[in-house]
Each structure stands twice: as C-alpha cells, then as structure tokens.
Amino acid sequence: MCIHILKEAKITMLSLIQQSIGQWIMGIIIASLSFVLFCFRKTIKEYITFKCNKTKEKYFESIHQEITSLKQSSEKREDALNKQLQLVTKALLSSHYNTLLSKCKNYIIKNEIPADELEIVEDEYKIYKALGGNGHMEMWMQKVRELKII
Numbered sequence: 001m002c003i004h005i006l007k008e009a010k011i012t013m014l015s016l017i018q019q020s021i022g023q024w025i026m027g028i029i030i031a032s033l034s035f036v037l038f039c040f041r042k043t044i045k046e047y048i049t050f051k052c053n054k055t056k057e058k059y060f061e062s063i064h065q066e067i068t069s070l071k072q073s074s075e076k077r078e079d080a081l082n083k084q085l086q087l088v089t090k091a092l093l094s095s096h097y098n099t100l101l102s103k104c105k106n107y108i109i110k111n112e113i114p115a116d117e118l119e120i121v122e123d124e125y126k127i128y129k130a131l132g133g134n135g136h137m138e139m140w141m142q143k144v145r146e147l148k149i150i
Helices: 002-110 113-132 136-146
Strands: none
Touching: 002 113, 002 136, 113 136
C-alpha cells in the first residue's frame, strides 16, 4: 500500500511539475512576445504612419489632378467664350458703324440736323467708340456737328 501511495504521489508530483513547467514556458513565451512588441513598437508605428501618409498622398494627389483638370477645362471654356465675345463685339461695332455712317451721310446731304437727332447720333457715337471704333467715324461726326441745328 505504501508503494501504491508513493506511486500516486510520484504521478501527482510529475503532473504538478509538468503544469509548472508548462506555465513557466507560457510565461517565457508571453514575456518574449511582449519584449519583441515593445522593441518593434516604434518601427511598427512608423510603418503604419508611413503607409497612412502614402495613402493620404495618393488621395490628395488624385484631388490635385482633378482640380488641375477642371481648371484646364475652365480655361478652355473661358477662351472659347472670349472668342465669341470678340466676334459679337465686332458685329456690334460693324452694325453701329453702318448705322452712324448712314445717319451722318443723310444729315450731311440735308445740310441740317434736328437737335434731338444730334443727341441720339452723339450717344450712338459714344457707344461705337466704347466698343473700340476707330477714328474714321470722327471725321463724319465732325461734319455732322458743323451742320445747322433745327
């Protein structure tokens, strides 16, 4: 019976030793992992920060490209509108020139001009000059200003 008790005590002791060794090994593994993580914590943080910054750079680069593309598109539209505006201005200038020239010639032939018509012709001449009209019309306007006002 003593032998039996000793065998059981030996088995219990071996199992306690095995458990203790297992816990000790787990403790060493956890401590080692903690040490490794502690040592590489800064490196891991730098790596994650680097990856996040690269992602941000790509995101902002794509936004910058989109803005640049929109700006170029806007500049093209502005150029096209400016060309159209120049054409419309030239058309208005031509129309005012023809109207003024016709009125000036008619009044010069009559050798007189009503006061209200002189005012209207002067206003049209101001518009013509504001649109960029040249000095050729000035000669005609001078002749009209010299006419007898009725």
